[in-house]
Amino acid sequence: MEQPVPEIKTDSGRKCPRCRGFMEFDPKEGKLRCLSCDYIEAVLSGDEEDIVAEEQDFIYAEREGNHDWGVEKKTVRCESCGIEMIYDKADPLEECLYCGSGRIAEIQAEDILAPGGVCVFELDAKQAAERFEKWIRKRWFCRKEVKESVQPKNFKGIFVPCWTFDTHTDTTYDANYGVRYQGSKGAAVTEWDGCCGEYKEFIDDQVVDGSIRHKKEFPDIAGAFRTADNKSYRQEYLAGFAVERYSVDLKTAWESAKELIYKRLRRHVYNKILALYHADEVENLNMTSVYTRIQYKHLLLPVWVVCFSVKGKLYRFTVNGQDGSISGKIPVSVGKIAAVVLGGLAVLGGLCFLLCR
Numbered sequence: 001m002e003q004p005v006p007e008i009k010t011d012s013g014r015k016c017p018r019c020r021g022f023m024e025f026d027p028k029e030g031k032l033r034c035l036s037c038d039y040i041e042a043v044l045s046g047d048e049e050d051i052v053a054e055e056q057d058f059i060y061a062e063r064e065g066n067h068d069w070g071v072e073k074k075t076v077r078c079e080s081c082g083i084e085m086i087y088d089k090a091d092p093l094e095e096c097l098y099c100g101s102g103r104i105a106e107i108q109a110e111d112i113l114a115p116g117g118v119c120v121f122e123l124d125a126k127q128a129a130e131r132f133e134k135w136i137r138k139r140w141f142c143r144k145e146v147k148e149s150v151q152p153k154n155f156k157g158i159f160v161p162c163w164t165f166d167t168h169t170d171t172t173y174d175a176n177y178g179v180r181y182q183g184s185k186g187a188a189v190t191e192w193d194g195c196c197g198e199y200k201e202f203i204d205d206q207v208v209d210g211s212i213r214h215k216k217e218f219p220d221i222a223g224a225f226r227t228a229d230n231k232s233y234r235q236e237y238l239a240g241f242a243v244e245r246y247s248v249d250l251k252t253a254w255e256s257a258k259e260l261i262y263k264r265l266r267r268h269v270y271n272k273i274l275a276l277y278h279a280d281e282v283e284n285l286n287m288t289s290v291y292t293r294i295q296y297k298h299l300l301l302p303v304w305v306v307c308f309s310v311k312g313k314l315y316r317f318t319v320n321g322q323d324g325s326i327s328g329k330i331p332v333s334v335g336k337i338a339a340v341v342l343g344g345l346a347v348l349g350g351l352c353f354l355l356c357r
Contacts, residue, residue: 024240053117159300161210210246
């Protein structure tokens, strides 16, 4: 059955001018909507520009990084699954968003960096549920009770953290390259030679997941977002949604980014050597890369989460709040798998009978 999700939301800090009710961000409108009277108001005032997040200097992040979230926050940790979430100080919390456990407690967290930008929700809960229902119904082996219990009210919108990095790279390299040709006896021959050189490339927005949980459970989830389509951070964009605290800090994220960037540079240098020398093979490629003018952004990415409990086991799915793409492992029906296997064996047995007659 579908696991109910606790109602934990972030306040916009803005009251409805008509009824003084609370306002939340409406993904369909791209504006704030009053929960009481449905009054709609733009996030930005008439003279404000809609700008993207600014790049921050990596070297001075600890000393000059912004820690102001706009309103007073608290951090809570689930003792069952270990996730840490950030909420407004006044919000109650009874259950974990991810596993439904009641073993949660407020913790004294260190002063964490505030996000510089937000990729806002473009799909609302109803649209997310429709995308998920269409997707799950195509999974024939999925258990019937999951397919029949999709409800928009149980889709919870959260923002998951990520880091992006820009850097200028200077790489020196040496390698052996081989050019193949047909020898005098018709056999293929490879002639080898050595080379060395330099390669420069600017890396723009190398994305690194800011959540250990999502990195393990949903690999490359951060890479599925259009991070360039972000807006400069404002509390209003979070209104009505929860925020996951980053569990991968900035320095650790940069080490991961360097590994990803190095692999990218290695591919590009490899291809450069092939093209430059009209080569067919490259071996013994050695590279040394230097990274300068490193900048970063701390972004929040929109995700709809829904959980299903099947025979005591929790299954969790995410729906990308920008494009509706879905991640998660489905609970399979043993009966359906058995039916397919038995049906296949019956068909095979029939064919064997006909062939042996």
